[in-house]
Amino acid sequence: MIDLIFPDGSKRSYEAGATGRTVAASISPSLEKRALLAKLDGQLFDLDRPLPRGGAIQIVTRDAPEALEVIRHDTAHVLAEAVQELFPGTQVTIGPNVEDGFYYDFARDEPFSLDDLPVIEKRMREIVARDEKITREEWDRDAAIKHFRDIGEAYKAEIIEGIPAGEPITVYRQGEWKDLCRGPHLPSTRHVGQGFKLTKLAGAYWRGDHRNAQLQRIYGTAWASEADLEAHLKRIEEAERRDHRKLGAAMDLFHIQEEGKGMVFWHPKGWTLYRTLVDYMRRREAEAGYLEVKTPQILDRSLWERSGHWEKFHSDMFVCETDEGETLAVKPMNCPGHIQLFNHGQRSYRELPLRFAEFEGLHRYEGSGGLHGLLRVRGLAQDDGHIFCREDQIESETRDFLKLLNRVYADLGVELHSVKLALRPELRAGTDEMWDMTEAMLERAARAVGLEFDILPGEGGFYAPKLEFHLKDAIGRTWQCGTLQLDMVMPERLDATYIGEDGQKHRPVMLHRAIFGSIERFLGVLIEHHAGAFPLWLAPVQAVVATITSDADDYAFAAAAAMRKAGLRVETDLRNEKVGYKVREHSLAKVPVIAVVGKREAEEGKVALRRLGSAAQQIVSLDEAVRTLVEEATPPDLRPAPTPSPAA
């Protein structure tokens, strides 16, 4: 007998061998009908699998989040079955869930084409209609390896070899088809439902390693109902409208062309936005004790050899040769340059922490397939900074940096998606002892300030472990923006020293840090985040003064001049068009304020303000309009501090 405790706290005993289904049936026939899985002490079980022990039981139905995960995974299995029916000889590999769906990787000599997807999808719907029963079997390890080898499934055999001894080898049978899988699964294919769609086709390396064979990946999305699927597809469609590449063109911000792939041509409006953002950061950093510097774009190979870039980062660098036989490299990072500044003259412990900031351009030779609008470019600039300090200053510097980062993200209205701690990569400079130390110190500092993060082994920079601050784009992909890296390697390689209190030479620790990361990338995220509708202080064109009739032209000119004099970025629209037309055009261009002036306003010295996204008009005197707009257009760091509330 086993004892089960239900979510409502009640307890019942069942005979050994009871399954989720028998438990559900014992409660009500309708629950049995809706039951998909059993959850015992938090672990999901196939509905027809005997429960191995007593515990807290829950019958999982279609509307539960756990059910959706299993539905997605089973859809991947149905996909694999359909593919193997339609394309004999195709090997299956793995098919995990991803956000909103799943994929399955196949090994097949012939490439799949996009035209195959509807055909595969049709067969999948047939398999669902066949209502194939899904059953679990435990196999003997050697027999399983032999079986999968015999039927030509080399990848599956390889997976089994990697399963630790002692773990059961489970095979799920689904009609005539079977697959190695940990499970759990739905009772039968009917429960997959019709709320799925195959979405894209891609190449992907076996086990994520480019030295391995490239497999063919089919992505799909799956939902508990067709309505949920429709809603999801609609969300994607809406998100695509926020794409910074489309908005960048519509708002005349920038473009990229063939002759400079990954290199941005910033248009006047885009550059205004860029400068506004960087000016803001300059003030924030100055306030936080950073000293802005500028170091050379191109430096001799010998420096890059000493820093380690030549050896570890060479394939990412643009290199040039002079007629005199020198080899130079365009800087991909500012750190070696900043160490040259640190090393110029003798440094005292009294100067530490010394914080350098730089906004100059960098160039990195990114693989052609990875370029992506502003989010992944070859020519970029960072809000780069390097802090030289003593070990005992690491924690307070980390704390101050995180405070600044949070302040900036809050001012700009972006939301931190996640934080990762990336540890030593395979290809690295420095000794293991150094890595042991820097990893431990960075993690300790991060924990000391209460940061929550995931650990990414093998993903650190070649010279230092790093904290990565990730932001999300319109369609949910995450991008590393801010970073904090704790480096003992570079100061040693480039021999940075300071004179300590004891009169001896000491090695400083170097913190590499950025809040935007790449300014280009950050702007891309920012454009998508605001869907182009920037707060007034960031908007490249803050207001357009638009006339109703040409009688108001002179007044419109004067009004615009008054606004410009007050520091606002203003354009005039005196074209011979109807106001409705002008309002529409500037609204589509995401101009935050349209100041409409007609005969009435001209006579009375007023303007009719219309805010983006609202049809309401606010008729105020020109003076008042200038005053309110100037106040609203003040960058967050220049706003008067809120009056402190009286001490409680």
Added chain:
RNA sequence: GCCGCCUUAGCUCAGCCGGUAGAGCGGCGCAUUCGUAAUGCGUAGGUCGGGUGUUCGAGUCACCCAGGCGGCACCA
């Protein structure tokens, strides 16, 4: 760099089974002076990403190259 797809006027897109390119928007001109998301009429724009080939004939078929898009790898 790898896999799949795409590449036609400034922009968005039509162009069936190969017979020497169309629309809307935008631009320009004229008329209209019209109160808050598209005023009317007229007009000029392309040789169909680049190249090679098949063919009497290619935007339309084949191959190669480039760029872009979605992934993978790499990475801010």
